[in-house]
Amino acid sequence: MTSSNQGEADIADVLRKSIGSPGVLTDGDVHARSCDPLRSVPVPARVIARPANTEEVAEVFRLCTQRNQTVVVHGGRTGVSGGAYCRDTDIIVSLERMTGIEDICTVGQTAVVQAGVTIEALQAAAREKGLFYPIDLGSKGSATVGGTIATNAGGNRVIRWGMTRQNVLGLEAVLPDGTVVSSMNRLLKNNTGYDLKHLFIGSEGTLGVVTRAVVKLVPMPTSQSVAFVAVSNYERVTELLARARQLPTLSAFEVMWSDFYTLIASHVSEPPIAPGQPFYILVEALGYNKDIDEAMFVAFLEAALESGLIVDAVLATSDRQREDLWRIREGSEVIVREMSPFLSFDVSIEIPRVDAYLAEVRASLLGRFPQARTVTFGHLGDNNIHIGVTIGRETLACGNEIEKIVYDALPSYGGAITAEHGIGQFKREFLAQQKSPAEMDLMRRLRDVLDPSRLLNRDVLC
Amino acid sequence: MTSSNQGEADIADVLRKSIGSPGVLTDGDVHARSCDPLRSVPVPARVIARPANTEEVAEVFRLCTQRNQTVVVHGGRTGVSGGAYCRDTDIIVSLERMTGIEDICTVGQTAVVQAGVTIEALQAAAREKGLFYPIDLGSKGSATVGGTIATNAGGNRVIRWGMTRQNVLGLEAVLPDGTVVSSMNRLLKNNTGYDLKHLFIGSEGTLGVVTRAVVKLVPMPTSQSVAFVAVSNYERVTELLARARQLPTLSAFEVMWSDFYTLIASHVSEPPIAPGQPFYILVEALGYNKDIDEAMFVAFLEAALESGLIVDAVLATSDRQREDLWRIREGSEVIVREMSPFLSFDVSIEIPRVDAYLAEVRASLLGRFPQARTVTFGHLGDNNIHIGVTIGRETLACGNEIEKIVYDALPSYGGAITAEHGIGQFKREFLAQQKSPAEMDLMRRLRDVLDPSRLLNRDVLC
Structure with a gap:
């Protein structure tokens, strides 16, 4: 064709x-x-x-x-x-030549940019005006505003500020036939007709390409509190999360299962807390009043310690310590070095059932591949768990079988095969098991309206 | 037909x-x-x-x-x-018989309800579990979850928790042909295919009827701080807003122009602050740690007073006082009694330009109708201003002319004819002046896909 x-x-x-x-x-x-x-x-x-x-x-x-x-x-x-x-x-x-930052409004706290601007460049421009674009990804030096809108990217601060979708006010898209649909709304509230931007956000470029956008900014945080805690069982993890949600400054709640922390801690000269507990959590708060924010954060930690919710806690007292704790959570270098080849998953599960889901998946993996190793960590407050799986040299060859083990268990736990990475080409064969025939049909009808000949990103999604 | x-x-x-x-x-x-x-x-x-x-x-x-x-x-x-x-x-x-509250999950902080449940009933059920549904409207005793989803309702706490759209995780809709599309997602992050719920949210019932929904809840706030302040010019209002946005507990920033406050204050036995300033603002913070929240709120007020941003301030010290201050902001009884017949507008304007827009509209109104009176107030942080206009007995007869004055000035201020109330039947004739031909065409194409015979709510929107 x-x-x-x-x-x-x-x-x-x-x-x-x-x-x-x-x-x-x-x-x-x-x-x-x-x-x-x-x-x-x-x-x-x-x-x-x-x-x-x-x-x-x-x-x-x-x-x-x-x-x-x-x-x-x-x-x-x-x-x-x-x-x-x-x-x-x-x-x-x-869109690499479309890198214009057209406007940053400090009063309205909005930015107008072309789609090829990187997240890092946008954050730098916002910072100069005392503002922050809260979509914060490891790949922010290369990831673009347009790409993150097309995929509805998430990252580490979703629990506070939401996914990309929640941070886009308006956008301009070019439809496959060349029609320009410009909906460059700068208003937080605007119920004037269908909110067309939501058609394009997260559509993985199948309905049109985003060329410009208006995004929301927030005041640049001036205080950062980071703690690393150990927890002895999953119920206490969810109870701690419920309490952490009462911190209006909460900006991250990153849970590491023992398979993850044991591996990383063995490659760190001084792990913040000794391995041996089933759960480790990085809790972060970002705010605007250093003394009060720190007092609130410490009160939260003390109450959690007193009530036995956490076994041990380390509170970072310098920027260096805060970075070190985040580096443990990121852990990607160690994982790449020690686990490769490995498969990486990005699933979502209802919070009460995450640990049960993981137990089932690990048991299934070990039943089929006794040599299987996993690392498990995630943004628990967002339902989002990342799982790395290796079975050694055969990992990629057995990839489809491993995928089936991870994905087939999801529906009975209310889970989704992708939380923030999207379907792309790699997860397309699993989409239909996640969606009802009516949903699949509606997705295809929408795509047919805008791209009847399937010229745009034809091999991704539905 | x-x-x-x-x-x-x-x-x-x-x-x-x-x-x-x-x-x-x-x-x-x-x-x-x-x-x-x-x-x-x-x-x-x-x-x-x-x-x-x-x-x-x-x-x-x-x-x-x-x-x-x-x-x-x-x-x-x-x-x-x-x-x-x-x-x-x-x-x-x-949908009045569909009032089931099917599930409230305290760990996941979600509720699953039928569409006919009122906002008040949902809030009451959430409160029993220590949770809060943050869409808070004057009409919550009658307004339903389904109706507020169809119209993407806003209300007083949007600055903290967003509009209805931001609080819906999943929904089930029936298409005009009777097809049931069930996307009852309970996950905060789920990029598995198009996020179909956004097609229905804010579509004013033109693409399908919402029958059930999953909504996000937040922990029930346990502290409330309310202050009433007077400000001497608009630049200071926007500067105060920027500072208020640094309160992570900020839950309302309600600006009243002098036309509003002068009217209301003349009907209150003891107005909190004497009229005479151009702006009055109700600032509210909701949190979970009474002492710390109050300290943070007082620090914000003191800094604003010291730097001359505010002329006067009253901090409520009891629930009764907090209610009294909110009653002034609501003011609807006085407005209905003193202004009727009047027209009520719900516009959005870019924050830096709100006051200039209002000055132009008031001048145009007075130029055409020397007896015109207005009351102006709104959720400034959300761009959303409500304007009440009366010209006396002839108000309704001259309604279209008044509407044109209010609406025709909007485009040059980046404004929208409806922030939170929607287009419905009443604003339909003004929609095309707000949208480009490409946007209007895309809206109609979407509607044609789902309702080719225009059987559903045919007289609203596009």
Whole structure:
């Protein structure tokens, strides 16, 4: 169905004529890029179009529609679900030249940006005005505003400020046929007709490509409290979470299961707390009044200790200690070194049932693969658990079998196969077991309205 | 296009056969109800169907689709935009028998309810478990969960917890053709396919009727601080707002312009602060640690006084005083008594430009109607301003002219004709001036997908 018979030079030439030579990459400049952030998967497409503004995106899409040319959109290519993977018959539209920060309003606490701006660049620009964009991801140096909107990215501070969806006020999108839908709302409250932005947020680029956005900012926090605590059973973890939710400054509640902490602690010179407990938790609060915030945080910890909810606690007293505690929670270097090859999962489960779900999955994995090892950690208040699984050298070869063990247990625990990473190409075969036929049908009908020929990111999602 | 030629008895009989006699009202039982919460507008439809569960809603919709019968859905009928108005050829589907509170999970802090539950009933059930549903409206005794989802209702605590949209995790909707789409997600993070709930939230019942929902709850606040302050100019108001946003406990920032406060204060035996300043603000904080919350709130007030941001301040020291201050802000009794007949507006404007917009509108109103009087107040942090306008006896007769003055000034201030009340039937003629042709087209295409014959709430929105 694609126009590959018309030849590479042809589409590249047409694009050069339309958006200028600097806007078009071919050959080695294309293949030198990777579709995957974790390993090298050269981009097989023959052309990358790099429009400089919304009108050029629209022009590229109109040309593609005329030629029945399939398109894959690239933001920062930091997604881990295969959303940036493509075929050799696709062309890539990359928003890397659309990096304008058009406005930051300190009174309204909003920013207007082009979609190719990285999260880090947006945060830096906001910081200069005493403001903060609270979507905070490990990949923020490369992840773009547009990409994080398309995938509804989450990160570490969702428990306080929500996912990307909750932080977008307005956006502009180009539909597959080249129509520009501009809904650059700057208002927190606006019930004037359907709120069209929600159609595009989290649609993984299947309904249109986001070219500009208005996002909400918050005042830049001036106080940070971080504690690391050990807890002896799961009921106490959930009770501690309920109490932590009474801290209006709560900004992270990151639970590490013993499989995770035992591994990381063995690679840290001085672990904050000795391993041996089933649960370790990093609790963080961000606020604006150092003395009062710290008093509130300490009162929370003391009450938890007194009532026996936590076995041990370490309160960071310097920026260095706060960073060290966060580094333990991130732990990715150790995991990559000690677990590779491994599979990484991003599931959601109802909070009361997380531990039971994990027990079932671990038992199933060990039943099938006695050598299986896991690391488990997550943003428990958001229902979101990350699981790393390795069975040794055969891990990737047995990947599908491992996926089935992890995913098949989810429905009976009210779980979802992806909390924040999205379906992309990698989880597509599991989507139908998560959605009812009526939901699948409605998703397809929406996609058919906007992209009847399936030209845009055709291999992802439904 | 409706089936009125088939006669009232016919559709009523068919419905009785389908959902039983108690589910069907006719004649006087129908006309005794009002379409409007503020004045008596008897429901002209001949039948009200009151399904008891989702399957019965679906059955009613299937019957209506077969007969090409138009339907208007009734929740609590507290909307003020005409969404519950209907024609004599319509039938009403009321969700008043669907009042089940199916589950409240204290660990996950979620509630599962049928759509006909009132906000007050939901809040009462949550309170029994130490939890709070933070959508807080004057009409909460009648407004239903389903109706507030359909209209994306706001209220007084949006600055802290967001609009209804931000508090809905999952929902079940019946499409106009009777298909049940159940997306009863209980997870905060779930990027498994399109988040279909957002299609229905705020769609004013045009894409489907919400029959059940999962909502987020928060811990029930245990501390409340309320202050009433006077401010001498608008720049200081916005500066005070920026500082108030650094209170993580901030739950309301309600600005009253002098036209509002002067009127209300003249009807209160002891106004908290003498009239004469251009701005009065009710600031509220809700938290979970009485001593610390109060200390933080007082520190905020003292700093504002010291730096000259506020001219005067009253801090409530008892529940009675807190209620009295809120009663001033609500002021509706006085407004109804002293201003009637009046028109009430619910606009949004970019925060830095609110006062300039209001100055222009007041000047235009006085230019055209020298006797015009206004009252102005609103949730400034949410961009949302309510304006009451009277020109005396001729107010309703000149309603359209007054509306044009208020609405026509909005676009140049980045404003919206409805912040939280919705378009309904009353603002429909102004929608197109707020939306681009591409947005209007996309809205209509979405509606066409789900309701090609326009059977559902046909006279509202696009």
